[in-house]
Each structure stands twice: as structure tokens, then as C-alpha cells.
Amino acid sequence: MEGSFIGSRLAIALTASAHSLFATFVVGGMLLGAMAESVGVLTRDERYERLSHSIARTLVLMSATVAFMGVALVLFLTILWPIFWTLLFRIMFWPLIFEALMFLGEAACLYPWYYSWGRWPRKTHLLIAWLGAGFGVTAMIMIDTVGSYLLTPRPVEPALQRMLNPSMVQLTLHRFAGNLSWFGFGIAALSAIRYLRTTDPQERAYHEWAGAFAVTLGFGFLLLMPIIGFSYLKAVRFASEGAFSRLMLGEKSWIFVLQVFLINVLIIVGTWYMFRMAHFRYKENPHFKRYRLITFILLALAALIFVMPYQMRYVPFAAYFTPAEVNPWGKMQPNKYIAMGVLIGLGILNYGFYLGALRFKTEWGSGGRLPQVLLIILGLFTLFSMVNMGYARENARYPYLIYGKMTIEGERETGLGGGRPAPQGPPDHKESPENLNQPGPRGSEGKRRR
Amino acid sequence: MRQLLRDWFDERVGLDLFERMLQKPLPKRGAWFYTLGSATLSLITIQFITGAFLMFYYVPDGEFAASSVRYSTEQVRFGWYLRSLHRWSANLLFIVIGLHMFRVFVSGSFKRPREFTWIIGALIFWTAIGIGLTGGLLPWDANALWIGTVFGNTLSYFPLVGPFLRSALLGGEHVGTLTLTRFYAMHVWVLPLILGVLILLHLYLIRKHGLFGSVVEYRNQIQALEAKGVPRESIIVTKMTPDETEPFYPAQVFRDSIVAFFLISAVSIFSILFPFSYRGEEPPPARIIPRPEWFFWSVDEWLMYFPGRLIPIGLILLTLFFLFLPFIPFVERHPEVSPIRRPVPTIIGAWVYLFIIILAMMAGSRIFNY
Numbered sequence: 001m002e003g004s005f006i007g008s009r010l011a012i013a014l015t016a017s018a019h020s021l022f023a024t025f026v027v028g029g030m031l032l033g034a035m036a037e038s039v040g041v042l043t044r045d046e047r048y049e050r051l052s053h054s055i056a057r058t059l060v061l062m063s064a065t066v067a068f069m070g071v072a073l074v075l076f077l078t079i080l081w082p083i084f085w086t087l088l089f090r091i092m093f094w095p096l097i098f099e100a101l102m103f104l105g106e107a108a109c110l111y112p113w114y115y116s117w118g119r120w121p122r123k124t125h126l127l128i129a130w131l132g133a134g135f136g137v138t139a140m141i142m143i144d145t146v147g148s149y150l151l152t153p154r155p156v157e158p159a160l161q162r163m164l165n166p167s168m169v170q171l172t173l174h175r176f177a178g179n180l181s182w183f184g185f186g187i188a189a190l191s192a193i194r195y196l197r198t199t200d201p202q203e204r205a206y207h208e209w210a211g212a213f214a215v216t217l218g219f220g221f222l223l224l225m226p227i228i229g230f231s232y233l234k235a236v237r238f239a240s241e242g243a244f245s246r247l248m249l250g251e252k253s254w255i256f257v258l259q260v261f262l263i264n265v266l267i268i269v270g271t272w273y274m275f276r277m278a279h280f281r282y283k284e285n286p287h288f289k290r291y292r293l294i295t296f297i298l299l300a301l302a303a304l305i306f307v308m309p310y311q312m313r314y315v316p317f318a319a320y321f322t323p324a325e326v327n328p329w330g331k332m333q334p335n336k337y338i339a340m341g342v343l344i345g346l347g348i349l350n351y352g353f354y355l356g357a358l359r360f361k362t363e364w365g366s367g368g369r370l371p372q373v374l375l376i377i378l379g380l381f382t383l384f385s386m387v388n389m390g391y392a393r394e395n396a397r398y399p400y401l402i403y404g405k406m407t408i409e410g411e412r413e414t415g416l417g418g419g420r421p422a423p424q425g426p427p428d429h430k431e432s433p434e435n436l437n438q439p440g441p442r443g444s445e446g447k448r449r450r
Numbered sequence: 451m452r453q454l455l456r457d458w459f460d461e462r463v464g465l466d467l468f469e470r471m472l473q474k475p476l477p478k479r480g481a482w483f484y485t486l487g488s489a490t491l492s493l494i495t496i497q498f499i500t501g502a503f504l505m506f507y508y509v510p511d512g513e514f515a516a517s518s519v520r521y522s523t524e525q526v527r528f529g530w531y532l533r534s535l536h537r538w539s540a541n542l543l544f545i546v547i548g549l550h551m552f553r554v555f556v557s558g559s560f561k562r563p564r565e566f567t568w569i570i571g572a573l574i575f576w577t578a579i580g581i582g583l584t585g586g587l588l589p590w591d592a593n594a595l596w597i598g599t600v601f602g603n604t605l606s607y608f609p610l611v612g613p614f615l616r617s618a619l620l621g622g623e624h625v626g627t628l629t630l631t632r633f634y635a636m637h638v639w640v641l642p643l644i645l646g647v648l649i650l651l652h653l654y655l656i657r658k659h660g661l662f663g664s665v666v667e668y669r670n671q672i673q674a675l676e677a678k679g680v681p682r683e684s685i686i687v688t689k690m691t692p693d694e695t696e697p698f699y700p701a702q703v704f705r706d707s708i709v710a711f712f713l714i715s716a717v718s719i720f721s722i723l724f725p726f727s728y729r730g731e732e733p734p735p736a737r738i739i740p741r742p743e744w745f746f747w748s749v750d751e752w753l754m755y756f757p758g759r760l761i762p763i764g765l766i767l768l769t770l771f772f773l774f775l776p777f778i779p780f781v782e783r784h785p786e787v788s789p790i791r792r793p794v795p796t797i798i799g800a801w802v803y804l805f806i807i808i809l810a811m812m813a814g815s816r817i818f819n820y
Binding site: 352 | 759805
């Protein structure tokens with residue numbers, strides 16, 4: 001029975017991760033596709049038209065996968081975690097129904113958007129694209145309402161409080177920026193692969209341009225992510241302190257350290273790519289090389305401080321290298337705040353230089369292989385980052401399925417236990433040695449200190 | 451008779467000036483987009499009128515301020531309505547100013563020779579913020595006291611001049627009657643006077659240079675010049691006359707009136723459906739959490755990112771942002787005005803607006819939940 005329980009967790013985790021990865025890609029894609037087509041209409045530049053058309057084709061292929069994964073997830077939840085799913089569905093009935101309808105609306109716009117290319121009047125075509133993007137974003141907001149409720153629940157009534165729970169807005173904004181960043185870097189990586197596979201100069205020119213355009217979006221929204229993420233964690237801390245402690249100071253803090261490492265890589269590799277692409281514009285400037293060197297030194301230092309774990313005892317294998325349980329350099333305030341500020345500040349500055357240089361770039365396709373390899377790295381690390389962040393968020397509330405309301409033990413006993421007595425309520429769970437994640441003041445941090 | 455009346459006035463006040471103003475040619479194509487400026491003016495007018503009526507009853511004294519607000523809200527006939535109109539129009543004013551500034555920025559309307567129009571506009575924005583901030587203290591309830599305290603404490607974090615700024619504004623170390631009288635004086639005459647002068651200057655400059663509109667208004671001329679081989683970089687669109695124009699009266703006056711009517715109706719409906727009630731004598735809550743006005747939410751959230759010893763950094767960055775606004779025309783000097791052809795300012799501008807909205811939303815969520 002234990003094996004089947006672990007299997008059920010694994011099945012749900014894998015399906016949910018795959019579903020959200022594809023779903024976020026589709027939401028970001030609809031937005032970027034509509035945006036690219038609109039810019040194409042305004043500038044009469046055929047490259048935007050081609051880009052939005054290829055985005056539409058990619059999304060058509062992906063939306064079926066999203067739907068399949070979504071259905072599989074609901075199926076697994078119904079069969080494997082029936083108590084949890086029934087409870088959640090009863091609490092979040094309307095957001096879940098509305099989300100499904102919005103997804104239907106998104107698909108109903110996506111297919112005509114792709115298949116009516118060049119046939120429908122331009123304004124109607126654009127309207128369909130933006131309508132689909134609107135449906136996609138609304139579906140995302142609905143599912144974020146459900147997702148945020150799991151971690152920071154509020155009383156079920158009134159409905160407004162349940163929906164606008166403490167982390168709902170932050171999670172929605174985080175996902176919105178994250179979807180666009182993820183899709184931007186994803187499309188940039190795909191363009192890079194196409195660039196490396198072709199030898200046709202015209203094709204290379206197009207794919208290099210598409211990658212640069214996608215990075216404009218991906219990096220721009222990446223810069224927003226740590227700021228929104230900070231606010232998100234603050235909201236979690238106030239509402240579900242045990243979960244916050246588990247994630248930031250407790251046994252799962254190493255996952256967050258890994259996340260910071262991934263963000264650092266994205267910012268540094270993104271900056272490297274931008275410098276490469278902007279080199280043609282600033283190479284004559286006598287200060288350019290010095291500025292680039294200083295930038296990388298500062299970025300490396302900031303990244304080093306930002307990634308330093310504070311709770312060394314929870315970092316896997318750290319005990320082999322140091323007996324220290326905490327690392328004072330890894331303090332959040334002020335060390336990591338300053339490091340984060342340096343990373344974002346330099347990111348904004350270099351992003352501005354990059355945009356300024358792109359405006360004057362007329363020769364495309366001769367940038368060489370390195371920038372394209374950097375784009376592939378960016379795409380891969382964004383993928384890791386999405387998966388890791390999802391894992392971190394879902395694990396923060398362990399052993400709760402709905403924080404403070406329902407534990408995973410409850411589902412095991414009644415859903416798959418087959419005859420074991422039902423749990424007697426919170427006092428039993430408090431006695432469990434594994435249960436270090438109590439809601440309320442101090443939470444697991446208090447237990448850990450004891 | 452009509453002609454006689456007109457001649458009588460013309461002889462004494464000179465009607466030709468007004469006639470010339472009414473006949474001023476304006477760009478025709480994006481006409482509805484150009485009503486944001488007049489919408490701002492309409493809302494400021496509502497502020498002046500309702501504010502003047504509220505002054506009839508308000509007593510700027512620590513002992514009587516709250517009860518005078520209560521009296522004007524609960525006893526004076528339609529007092530609640532006037533007060534709600536004042537509050538709702540202030541709320542809407544910040545949205546409209548934000549939209550107006552975004553349109554002007556994206557369309558490149560601030561470029562030569564309209565730099566001073568932009569600078570005056572930015573000063574109007576500062577003044578409006580000041581009026582909004584000082585007005586928040588006047589109800590003199592628990593939240594108002596906290597607004598004063600938080601504002602004073604925030605100012606004190608400025609390096610070197612911080613403590614002086616706080617005591618100058620609060621009239622001491624703590625919020626008291628002197629704070630109230632200072633905020634009142636700033637709110638009802640110092641800042642409105644400055645605002646009035648700035649608005650007159652802004653209107654004069656718009657009258658002098660004409661309304662630029664956007665690049666769409668000059669499409670035919672640009673295409674003709676490009677066809678002749680003139681490089682786009684050397685075309686100074688901001689000095690051209692629009693392809694198609696129409697006089698200010700009657701078409702634009704009609705549009706502005708429609709927008710003003712819509713705004714007044716919206717403010718009125720909001721005031722009736724969601725009136726601002728008196729809350730000064732409610733029992734103090736066990737956990738008082740200061741709640742700034744929504745138009746300061748983004749500032750509030752921004753400062754939250756700089757806890758402890760880092761507050762001065764956040765404050766200085768914020769001040770630099772506001773100080774930077776009037777200098778935008780001198781930073782972006784390139785004659786290009788099309789938002790598509792100047793992607794750097796367009797993307798950065800959109801990014802800044804998005805960031806401000808995101809900050810406000812996150813602060814709103816925090817305030818709603820705690």
C-alpha cells in the first residue's frame with residue numbers, strides 16, 4: 001500500500017508538472033503571438049508575421065497535449081486522491097468550471113487563428129488572437145486562485161476572501177511574467193536550434209532575429225520575476241508561516257538555493273548574450289570593454305552572495321565540506337537584498353543597452369554559433385527553473401494538501417488505506433515526528449529550533 | 451440683437467482672442483485620444499468646486515476636525531455626496547493623469563519644441579500627488595493619523611535632511627494639530643494655487659505650439675518626403691502641421707464635453723453607490739494597519755522592498771524616479787516620434803507602467819488580506 005501511495009504522489013506530481021509546463025507555454029505563446037502579429041501589422045515587417053504564424057503552429061500542436069495532461073490530472077486526482085479532489089472541487093467549484101470554459105474559449109480561438117491565416121480580414125484575425133490571449137490569461141487567473149488557495153487558504157466564506165486569498169495576486173503576477181519569460185526563452189532556444197541546423201543565410205538571418213526578439217521579451221519579464229517572487233514569499237510568510245519556514249529556512253531550503261542558482265544563470269547568460277548581440281554597436285566605444293568586465297565581475301559577486309545558503313545543515317552533502325550549521329554570509333538582509341538589487345539593476349541597464357543596439361542592427365545571420373548556444377542554455381535553464389519552482393511551491397505545504405486544513409495522511413488513510421481507521425484530526429498530526437509544518441506563528445521554524 | 455450683444459462684449463473684453471482659441475486647428479485622425487488632457491482638467495475642476503464646498507464646514511483643528519467631517523458627512527444636506535464626489539474624482543484623476551502621460555510619452559509629443567509643455571505637465575503631476583497626500587490626513591481618523599506618522603517617518607530616512615524634513619512637515623516630532631494645519635494649508639491653498647498657475651502655463655504652451663497628436667497625423671507628409679529620398683532621421687515631425695485638421699470648436703469641444711459628461715456621471719454614480727462614510731469615531735481596531743490611498747500603493751510596496759537599513763536606498767531611488775520625469779525630453783532627444791521606431795523608450799515606458807501596476811496590485815492584495 002505504501003508503494004501505491006508513493007506511486008500516486010509521483011503520478012500526480014508528474015502529470016501536474018507536465019500539464020502546467022505546457023499550459024504556461026500556451027498562455028505565454030498566445031500573448032506573444034498576438035503581440036508579434038500586431039507589431040507586424042503596424043510595422044509591415046514580414047518577419048513578425050512569420051514569427052506569429054510559427055507560434056500559432058507550435059501552439060496548435062501543444063494545446064492538444066495540454067488538454068490531454070489536464071484530463072489525465074483530473075482522472076488521477078479523482079481515482080487516487082478522491083477526498084482531496086472532492087473537497088477542493090466543492091470549495092473551488094466556480095473557478096475550476098470557469099477555468100475549463102476559458103480553456104475551451106482559448107482553444108476555440110487558437111484553431112481559427114492558425115487555420116484562417118491569410119484568409120480572414122486582418123482586423124478580425126487580430127481580434128481572434130487577442131481574444132484567445134484574453135481567454136488564456138483568464139484561465140490562468142482562475143487556476144492560480146485554486147493553486148494559491150492550497151498554500152494560503154482563507155475561510156471558505158465569503159467567496160471573495162477565498163478567491164483573493166493572500167498569495168493569489170502575487171502568484172498570478174508571478175505566473176503572468178513567468179509565462180512570458182518562459183515562452184520568450186523557449187522560442188529563443190527553438191530559433192537557435194533552427195539557426196544551427198540551417199545553412200541558408202536568409203533562414204539564419206530570420207532565426208537570429210527571432211531569437212533576439214524573443215529575448216527582448218524573455219529577459220524583460222525575467223527582471224520582474226525576483227521582485228514579484230519576493231512579494232509572493234512575503235505573502236506566504238504572513239499567511240502560512242510554517243510553509244514559508246519549510247521552504248526558506250527549513251529542510252527544503254536547498255530547493256530555493258537551487259532556484260536562486262538557476263535565476264543567477266539566467267541573468268548572467270542572458271547578459272552575456274545581450275553583450276554579444278550589442279557588440280557591433282558599442283565595440284568602437286573605448287569604455288565598452290571595461291564596462292563589460294566590471295559588469296561581469298559585479299554580476300558574479302552578486303550571484304555568489306545571492307546563491308549562498310544560510311541554513312547549511314539542510315544543503316545536501318554540505319556536511320562533507322563544513323561543520324557549520326549556518327552561513328552568516330547567506331543572510332537575507334541586507335546581503336541578499338543588495339545582491340538581488342545589483343543583479344536586477346545591472347540587468348535593467350544592460351537590457352536598455354541591448355534594446356538601443358538592436359535598433360541599429362541591420363545585418364542578421366552572421367552572429368556566429370556562441371549566441372545561439374547561449375539561447376539554448378537559457379531555454380534549458382528556464383525549463384529547469386519552472387519545474388523547480390513548481391516543486392518548491394507544492395512541497396512547501398507538506399504534509400498538507402490544503403495548508404492547515406487537510407493533510408496527505410488523511411488522503412492515505414481514507415483514500416488508499418483500505419480499512420485503516422480514519423484520522424482523528426489535527427492533534428494526532430501534531431504528534432507525528434514527520435510533521436514539522438504547522439500553520440500559525442513560528443511553524444516548523446519553532447520546532448526546528450527546539 | 452445677437453450681433454449687438456457680441457459687439458458690446460467685443461468692445462469691452464476683446465472676443466477675438468476667444469474666437470481665435472476656438473478656431474485653433476487640431477489634428478483630426480486620433481481625436482478621441484486627445485481628450486485625456488481635457489478629462490484631467492474636468493476632474494481637477496470637480497476637485498476645486500467640491501473642495502471649496504467642503505471647506506465651508508471643515509475645521510482644521512485637532513480637536514474639531516474629525517467631528518466637522520462627521521457633521522458635513524452626516525448632517526449637511528448632500529454633504530456625503532459632495533465628499534464622495536471629492537474623493538472619487540481624486541481617485542479617477544490619478545488614473546486619467548497616468549493615461550494622459552503615457553499617451554504623451556508613447557506618441558513622442560514631448561519632443562522639441564514642446565519640452566516645456568512636458569515639464570509643466572510633470573510638475574502638475576507632482577503637485578497632484580502632493581495634494582492627494584496632504585488630503586489623506588484631513589479626515590483626522592485613525593488611518594489619517596497613521597498616514598501622517600508613516601509619511602513623517604519615511605521622510606526622516608532621507609540622508610542628512612531627513613529629520614529636518616519630518617519636523618518641518620509634521621510641525622514637531624509627532625503628528626498633532628500643527629501637522630493638521632500644515633497639511634490643511636498645503637492642501638487647500640498652497641498646492642492648489644501652484645496647480646492653477648501650472649495649468650494656465652500648460653494651456654498657454656499647448657495653445658502656442660498646437661496639439662501634436664501622434665505620428666499618424668503626419669503620415670501623408672512623411673510618406674511624401676520619404677518618396678523624395680529624404681532620410682527618416684532628418685524629418686522633424688514635431689514641427690509639422692497635421693495632414694488633416696479641424697477647428698477646436700465645435701468637433702473637439704463636443705468630444706471633450708462627452709468625455710467630461712461621462713466622467714462626471716461615473717464619479718456621481720460611484721459616489722451614490724459607494725459613498726465615503728465617516729469612520730473617525732469607530733472603536734480603534736486591535737491591530738491597526740495603516741492603509742494608504744490606493745494611488746500610493748505602488749510607492750508603499752516599493753518601500754517594502756527596502757527593509758531596515760536599506761530604506762534610504764529605496765527612498766532615494768523613488769525620489770530620483772520622480773525627479774527624472776521632467777528631464778525625459780532632454781534624455782530622449784532623437785526627433786523620431788513613432789513608438790514602433792523608437793523601441794527603447796516605448797519598451798522601457800511600458801515596462802515602468804507595468805511595474806507600477808504590478809506593485810500596486812501586490813500592495814492591494816496585502817492590504818485586502820490584512
